[in-house]
Amino acid sequence: MIGDPALVTRASVLIAAYRERQRRVVTAESCTGGLVAALLTEVAGSSAVVERGFVTYSNEAKAEILGVDFNLISAHGAVSEPVARAMAEGALAHSRADVALAITGIAGPGGATPAKPVGLVHFGLVAAGRATRHIERRYGDLGRSEVRRCAVEDALGFLEMALEKV
Numbered sequence: 001m002i003g004d005p006a007l008v009t010r011a012s013v014l015i016a017a018y019r020e021r022q023r024r025v026v027t028a029e030s031c032t033g034g035l036v037a038a039l040l041t042e043v044a045g046s047s048a049v050v051e052r053g054f055v056t057y058s059n060e061a062k063a064e065i066l067g068v069d070f071n072l073i074s075a076h077g078a079v080s081e082p083v084a085r086a087m088a089e090g091a092l093a094h095s096r097a098d099v100a101l102a103i104t105g106i107a108g109p110g111g112a113t114p115a116k117p118v119g120l121v122h123f124g125l126v127a128a129g130r131a132t133r134h135i136e137r138r139y140g141d142l143g144r145s146e147v148r149r150c151a152v153e154d155a156l157g158f159l160e161m162a163l164e165k166v
Contacts, residue, residue, distance in 0.1 A: 002038050010156050015043045015050075017163055018099075024051040025159060026097035028066055028087040030078065031105040031121060032148050033057060036155045051097040056087065066090030079104050079116055085132045088124030099127045099162045101155055105137075107147040117141070121151045125158050 002008075018025060027037045027050075037053030040046050054065055059078055062068040067090040068083060076082045087102030105121030112118045119139035126132040135158060139150045 002035070002042055007039055007152065007156070008042055011039050011046075012043045014156060014159055014163075015040060015046050015048075017160075018049040019045065021163065023049070023099060023163065024095075024097040025049055026051050026091045026095040026100045027053040027155075028091035028100065028102040028124075029053065029055050030057055030062070030087075030103060031107045032103050032151050032155070035148060035152050036101065036103065039152060039156075051095050054091055054094075062087060062090075066094060077116065079106055079120060079122060081122055081134045081136065084122035084124035085126075085134055086124070088126045088132055092126050092128065097128075099125075099159065101125055101159055101162070103151055103155060105147070105151060107144045107151075108141060109144060119147050121147070121154075123151075123155065123158055125162055127162050 034055040040050050056062045059073050063070050066087050068086040072082050084102050084104050088100045092100035102124035106112050106118050108118035118141040121137045123135040139147050
C-alpha cells in the first residue's frame with residue numbers, strides 16, 4: 001500500500017501544498033496503525049510537513065498519549081465519534097502541528113458488533129483555531145487490508161479538505 005504509485009503521488013501533492021502554506025500535520029492512528037504517517041513520510045521533504053504521528057492502538061495509549069478520557073472510551077467505545085474527535089484534539093494539543101487527523105475503526109475480521117460492524121471507521125479532523133470535524137465511513141467487510149487502504153485514501157482526502165480551510 002505504501003508503495004502504491006497513485007497514493008504516493010497524492011501524498012506528494014498534499015505534502016507540497018502543506019509545505020507551500022507552511023502548515024504541519026500530526027496523525028493519531030488506531031486501526032490504520034501508522035499507515036497514513038508512513039505514506040506521508042514516503043515523500044522526500046515530508047519532514048517539513050509531518051510534525052509527528054501517534055499510533056494509539058490500545059485504549060491505554062489513547063488515554064496516556066493523547067489524553068482521551070477513559071470515561072469517554074467506556075461510554076462510547078474506542079470506535080466512536082466522540083473518541084475520534086478527542087483523538088484529533090489530543091494529537092493537536094500534544095504536538096506543534098497545525099492540522100490533526102485521527103482514525104479509529106474496525107478493520108476486522110473480529111471486533112465487530114451489530115452496531116459497529118467491520119468496516120466502520122471514524123475520523124476526527126481539527127485545525128488550530130477551528131472546530132473539530134467528524135467523518136464516519138462504513139466500508140463494509142472488504143477484508144482487513146482493504147478497509148485500512150480505504151481509510152488511508154479517505155484520510156488523504158480529509159487532509160486535502162483541511163488545507164482548504166486553514
